Amino acid sequence: MPELPEVETVKRGLEPILMSRMITRVELRRANLRFAFPDGFVGALEGSRVLSLARRAKYIVINFEHDLSLIVHLGMTGRFTAITASGKNNLGEFYFATGSGMTADGPHDHVVLHLDNGTKLIYNDPRRFGMMDLATSSALHEHRLLKDIGVEPLGNELSADYVAAKFKDKSAPLKAALLDQRIIAGLGNIYVCEALHRAKLAPTRKARTLKRGDQRLDNLLRHIRDILNEAILAGGSTLQDFQGTDGEKGSYQQRFLAYDREGEDCSCGGKIKRIVQSGRSTFYCPTCQK
């Protein structure tokens, strides 16, 4: 589900809960999510103290003392819920509820982290497309999940020249190229649709048609950055029931101009169309996106 803005929102929500805390106990309710939890997962985390949190693409990285990192991916439906002494605090997509009597017994509560201040942090993931793995902090970028990830779209490395070089000779549709995490990190189906709509570029166009020096490429990158920043400010989107840290609903969904708007009017007078590209829905306006 979550794309870069939602993952960033969850990471920011986890920060005050986890920072400087020690994990005293780890409950694993099953042996795997997308893949098996690594050997020694529980033992490595128990007794470890959190130093910092980071995000890379759609991965949340929790750094501990002694060169240990926990890499988490929320997949499509992963969410964190913190139960503190004062009640339940939801960090991901969920609902807000209070009451210290809440327990971690939902059918898809797969991991429970018990912290040294009594807080329980629950990872819930119905579809189990999420992932958790351990890594060596000092060699984080060499981890198999992270080593081939491309540039962060909100960092300084994302430039038109970089993208043009990656798109050169690419016959894949622009939509597919933008979803490729090896080129730009963190873009997902929604924000790619929205950015292409804002940039008035057809998702079906071959990536290589945007060449070095083409102003439309600068324009597209500007829209990508803008849309991600706006979404982060809004606390992520609310497809279904995404919510920010404090139970406040993310409000970005209301601003979608193309995504999930099949048949509706585009501001240009055309109609939003839904097509399928590499197995995923693309929403765009054939009238103004060229």
Next chain:
DNA sequence: AAGTGAACCTGAAGGC
């Protein structure tokens, strides 16, 4: 080699 589609898994929503 690159590009497309299927697979992974569960739940929600829509059609009949």
Next chain:
DNA sequence: TGCCTTCAGGTTCACT
């Protein structure tokens, strides 16, 4: 009401 089909924010594997 209930059964069946389709679809979902992601990633990765297996084909052509």
